[in-house]
Structure formats: structure tokens, C-alpha cells
Amino acid sequence: MAATLRLSGEMVKIILHSNLQAQAIQNVGLIRRHLNSELTTALRPFYFAVHPDLFGQHPDQRQTNENSLKLLSAHLEALYQQSYRNDEAEVLKFYVRESAATEKRDMFKLVQIRMDRSTRDPKKFIEDLLESCNLSTDYIKSVKSMPPAKPQQSLANRPSYDYYYSTDFSAFETQFRNEATSARPVLSIWMEENAAKARQRAKETSAMEAEIDKLKNVLVRDLQLRDARYECGWNIEHYRGCLKSLQRLTQTHGTVLETLRNRVVVFAPFTGISLEGHVMLFTGDVQNNWIDFIKNIPQHDAYLNVVPVYEQTLSQVLRNIQIGRRKFMPKQQARGYANHLMKVTTSLNDYLSKQLYPKNWPQTLKEFTIVVESEAGPLMVSPTGQFITPATCPGTILVDFISQNMKLARERMAKYETDKHIEQQLIEESITRLKLQSLTKDDAVTPDKMITALRDLRLCQPQHFVHIKLHISHYYSVLTDGIVCIPWDFMQK
Numbered sequence: 001m002a003a004t005l006r007l008s009g010e011m012v013k014i015i016l017h018s019n020l021q022a023q024a025i026q027n028v029g030l031i032r033r034h035l036n037s038e039l040t041t042a043l044r045p046f047y048f049a050v051h052p053d054l055f056g057q058h059p060d061q062r063q064t065n066e067n068s069l070k071l072l073s074a075h076l077e078a079l080y081q082q083s084y085r086n087d088e089a090e091v092l093k094f095y096v097r098e099s100a101a102t103e104k105r106d107m108f109k110l111v112q113i114r115m116d117r118s119t120r121d122p123k124k125f126i127e128d129l130l131e132s133c134n135l136s137t138d139y140i141k142s143v144k145s146m147p148p149a150k151p152q153q154s155l156a157n158r159p160s161y162d163y164y165y166s167t168d169f170s171a172f173e174t175q176f177r178n179e180a181t182s183a184r185p186v187l188s189i190w191m192e193e194n195a196a197k198a199r200q201r202a203k204e205t206s207a208m209e210a211e212i213d214k215l216k217n218v219l220v221r222d223l224q225l226r227d228a229r230y231e232c233g234w235n236i237e238h239y240r241g242c243l244k245s246l247q248r249l250t251q252t253h254g255t256v257l258e259t260l261r262n263r264v265v266v267f268a269p270f271t272g273i274s275l276e277g278h279v280m281l282f283t284g285d286v287q288n289n290w291i292d293f294i295k296n297i298p299q300h301d302a303y304l305n306v307v308p309v310y311e312q313t314l315s316q317v318l319r320n321i322q323i324g325r326r327k328f329m330p331k332q333q334a335r336g337y338a339n340h341l342m343k344v345t346t347s348l349n350d351y352l353s354k355q356l357y358p359k360n361w362p363q364t365l366k367e368f369t370i371v372v373e374s375e376a377g378p379l380m381v382s383p384t385g386q387f388i389t390p391a392t393c394p395g396t397i398l399v400d401f402i403s404q405n406m407k408l409a410r411e412r413m414a415k416y417e418t419d420k421h422i423e424q425q426l427i428e429e430s431i432t433r434l435k436l437q438s439l440t441k442d443d444a445v446t447p448d449k450m451i452t453a454l455r456d457l458r459l460c461q462p463q464h465f466v467h468i469k470l471h472i473s474h475y476y477s478v479l480t481d482g483i484v485c486i487p488w489d490f491m492q493k
Contacts, residue, residue, distance in 0.1 A: 042126055042140040045477045045485070046133055048442075050094045060374060061095035061108055068092045075115045076122055091115070095269070096133060097442070109231060110269035112284065136477045138197075185476060187490045191464035194478050198468055202437075202482025208237070215243040222250055224261045229278075231268050242267040242283055249287055259297050272333035273300040275307065275325065280333075303335040310341040314372075317348045319357070320364050324371035324386050340372045340391035344398070351395030358403050368402075368409055381405050383446055385413030419447035426454035433458075434465035441472040441488075449488045456491040 050069070052062045071092055092113040113132050127140045216228045228246075230239035246265070250257055260279060268280040271293050279297065281290050293300075311323040323341075370387040377390035379401055387409060389398055427450075431439050434457065441450050453472050473485040 042130070042143065045135045045475050046130060048474045049096050049133060049135070065094055068094050071115070076125070094133070108269065110283075131480065134480050136479060138478070187460060187486060188464070190476055190486075191460075191484075194484065195464045195468060198478045198482045198484045200482070201478065201480060202469060205481040208240075212240050212243065215240060215247070219243055219247055219250075222247075223257055223265075225265055226262055227264045229264065229266045231266050238283065239267065242281075245287055246281075246290070249291065253291055256291055256294055259294055270333070272335070273297070273304050275304070275334055275337055277301075277304055277334075300333075300335070303333075303338050307334050307338050307341070310338050310345070314341055314345045314348075314370075317345055317352070318365060318370065319361070320366045321387075322366060322369040324369045336374070337372070340374065343391040344372050344389065344393070347393065347395040347398065349395075351399060357399065361403070365402075368406070381409050381412060383412060384416045385409045385411075416447065419451065423447045423450050423454070426451060430454050430457050434460070434462045434470075435467065436465055436470050437467050438469045439472075440470075442474065445472050445474075445488050452492075453486075453488040453490070459491070 050065050052066045052069070075092075092115060094111045094113070095108045096111055097108060111133055113129055123140060123143055127137050130137045130140060219225065219228055223246075228243065230242065264276070264278040266274070266278045266280050267283050268274075269282065270280055271282040271285060271289065272280050274280055279294070281293070315321055315323050368387060369385070370389060371382075373388060373390050375390055375392045378388060379390060379393055379397070380388045382388050385408075387402060387405070389401075393401075427439050430436065441453075445453070450472060469481075469483045471479075471483050471485045472488050474487050475485060476487065477485040479485065
């Protein structure tokens with residue numbers, strides 16, 4: 001069992017640092033077919049945004065993305081072969097990070113993409129896919145549409161320019177990596193070509209954001225909310241639609257909506273009460289479902305009220321260890337989280353009914369932090385030094401894991417404390433020197449990688465970065481809202 005735990009921890013380390021190793025991806029068994037090199041290149045930003053290996057600590061989101069990538073692969077094959085079913089179009093669901101801002105790293109957006117079989121051109125479908133995720137479509141628009149193979153054609157008779165498929169996903173990863181290195185532009189040249197475009201897109205988006213802010217402020221005032229937020233999907237037009245829907249409900253169900261007074265309302269991937277006490281309204285629900293839930297908010301609040309009690313109980317059982325609250329984790333309903341806490345507490349009590357904690361344990365574990373995830377979560381030490389445990393982990397295994405990894409947890413806590421201060425100092429320096437409007441990063445870009453990127457940015461001339469929203473990621477792209485993405489290792493060979 002110890003060997004298994006060490007292997008799991010190493011795999012999680014790979015996941016968290018976004019080293020998308022071919023073997024790990026082959027085990028995932030996702031996209032088994034791929035398009036020609038041009039369309040593969042166009043999919044690169046999408047691939048990095050939704051790849052399951054970037055959601056190692058979030059099993060629900062990871063599983064959703066895995067399943068959707070399989071469906072996406074099958075749909076692209078159907079587009080090529082013209083082998084369409086007669087049933088209704090399915091909807092692909094992908095989770096992406098809501099924002100790169102530190103305070104929103106535990107927030108996710110659910111992007112829903114309709115596999116409309118009336119769109120039979122793979123290029124057009126991929127273009128729509130990128131637009132749904134707020135990713136640049138400039139490259140895909142430059143690719144010529146190529147006719148799909150006729151249904152009766154065999155693989156051997158397909159023209160050389162047609163799309164081709166492979167059953168080995170590691171081959172896809174090899175091609176992906178080769179293209180990423182061979183086609184990597186020089187940052188200064190790329191910025192010179194794209195800076196003006198980014199500023200124009202940011203200007204166009206700002207008008208829409210101003211309209212949304214106005215709608216939100218009116219709604220907050222009328223319902224006496226603390227705030228209204230959007231944490232589901234990239235399209236800000238959809239946010240505007242959600243605000244208008246709730247605004248219409250104020251005219252027909254004003255009395256019911258009084259329950260929302262002094263609450264934060266979040267348009268989200270699920271309906272429920274979050275651990276922060278926010279009212280989460282699923283953007284895919286009809287207004288009647290929203291009303292039914294809002295009527296029952298007091299019942300859901302009951303679970304929220306017991307969460308601190310369950311956290312305190314677990315802390316006391318585990319020698320006053322600190323209980324982490326959803327750092328780098330998705331939003332979750334209070335009811336589910338309370339059940340997870342109870343399961344871990346019960347497992348530890350079962351352990352203590354048979355034996356004591358190891359003699360080499362300190363009298364208190366208050367210097368450490370434990371985070372309880374869902375049943376399918378990993379057992380690991382996070383890059384910040386937190387112990388992460390699934391709710392179903394047996395007490396014996398959890399105690400053994402903590403015993404073996406106290407030193408590692410201390411080392412990672414210390415390194416994180418040092419790196420985050422260096423990182424923040426370099427971020428402030430870069431914003432000032434380059435005159436950036438903002439500077440953010442992907443969650444998968446760990447502090448050490450961010451430090452590398454920021455130090456390399458010192459060598460760049462500032463003229464192309466003025467008033468740019470810069471995002472450190474794993475690819476080059478100008479998003480539809482004007483955010484400029486560059487890879488953290490843009491200077492590395």
C-alpha cells in the first residue's frame with residue numbers, strides 16, 4: 001500500500017505541474033483520434049484549457065472533461081465520415097477555470113457546447129468550439145475548409161489532404177509537443193503582430209462589461225443583494241441573460257425573492273448553497289426551478305450551519321490540525337461537504353478505537369492543514385504543503401500517509417511561503433515596468449514557473465505590453481476579450 005501511495009503522490013505532482021507526460025495521458029485514454037496538423041494546432045489552446053490532467057485535485061470536473069473529450073473525439077470522427085445519428089444533438093460540457101486571479105482559483109465555469117449535426121464541417125465546429133471558450137479563432141479562420149470523406153470511402157482510398165485518425169493517444173501528444181516547440185514564435189515579434197489586436201478586443205469587450213455592470217447594480221439594489229456574480233461559462237452575453245432572467249423574476253415573484261436579501265447570488269454550474277453561504281443558481285435551469293430552490297433556502301442553510309461544527313470535530317480528533325477550506329478546489333454544496341467531513345471523522349474514530357496515533361507524532365498537528373475532498377479525490381501532499389484526502393480514505397491509510405509525509409509537508413509549506421513572496425514582488429515589478437493593465441496566470445503555472453517567466457520578461461522591451469492584460473499560460477493566444485496569453489517558458493529551448 002505504501003508503494004501505491006508514493007506512486008499516486010508522484011502522479012499528482014506531475015498533474016499539478018502540468019507536465020502532460022505521454023504515459024499519463026495514455027492511461028487516461030481520452031482523445032483517440034486527431035485531425036490534420038493545422039486543426040490540431042488550432043485546438044492547442046482548448047486542449048490546455050480543459051485537459052483532465054490539469055484538474056487532478058478536482059475529480060468531478062476531471063471526470064466531466066474526460067467524458068466530454070471522448071464524445072468530442074467521436075463527434076469529430078462522425079463529421080469526417082458523415083456517419084450521423086438521428087437522435088437529438090448532444091451537449092458537450094467542459095469545466096474551465098473561472099479566472100486566473102488568486103482569489104478565484106477555486107472557481108470553475110461550465111462551458112456547454114452543442115454538437116449540432118447541422119454543422120458538418122470540422123473546421124466550422126472547431127471554430128465554434130473556440131469561440132464558446134473565449135479562445136482566439138484567428139488561426140482557425142486562416143485554415144482552408146477541406147471536404148470530408150464520402151461515406152463509402154475506405155481509409156485506403158481517402159485523399160491525402162483528408163483528416164486522419166490514430167488509435168494511439170501518445171502519438172497525438174508527441175505531435176502536439178513537436179508542434180509546440182517547432183512552431184513557437186519569438187515573443188517580441190509575436191507581440192508586435194498582436195498587441196494592437198488585443199487592445200482593440202479589450203476595448204470592444206469593455207462596452208459589454210459596462211452594460212452588464214449596470215444591470216448587475218440595478219439587480220443588487222432592487223433585491224438588496226450583497227453581490228451578483230457569474231461563475232459559469234466564458235460568454236459574458238450569457239451573464240447578461242442570467243441577470244435579465246432574475247430581474248424578470250423580481251416582477252413576478254418579488255415576495256419569494258426577499259429570501260435573497262443580504263446574500264451573494266452566483267450564476268453557477270449547479271444549484272445549491274455553497275460553503276461560503278452563496279446562493280448558487282444553475283444557469284441551465286428554467287426560472288421555475290430557481291424559484292423552487294429559493295423557496296427552500298432555509299432548509300439548505302441548515303447544512304451550512306453545521307459545517308463549522310463538523311470541521312471543529314475533525315480538528316479535535318486529528319490533534320487540532322487545521323481544516324482547509326477549498327483552496328484550489330471547485331465550489332461545492334455545504335450538504336455534500338458536511339457528509340465528507342463526517343466520513344473522515346468516523347474513519348479516524350474507528351482507527352482510534354483499536355490503537356493510538358504513532359508515538360513519533362507531535363502532541364499537536366496545528367502546524368499542518370488537511371483538506372477533505374470528495375470520495376474520488378486523491379491522497380496527496382499539495383504543492384502548498386496541505387494534506388489532501390478523499391472522504392472515503394480509511395483511517396489506517398490516512399494516519400500512515402500523514403506519518404510518512406510530515407517532513408515533505410513542512411518543506412513544501414516553507415518553499416511556498418518563500419516562492420509566493422518572490423512571485424508577488426516580480427508580478428508588481430512587471431506590471432509597473434511593462435505598464436500592464438493586469439498580469440495573471442493559469443493555476444497549472446506553479447510559483448517556480450511563474451518566477452522563471454517573470455524573470456525572463458525583464459529582458460523584454462516594454463513598448464508592446466503597454467495597457468495589455470497579460471496572462472501566463474502554456475500557449476500563445478489573444479482571447480476574444482483581449483487577454484494576451486503567452487507560455488511561461490517562452491524563453492526556454
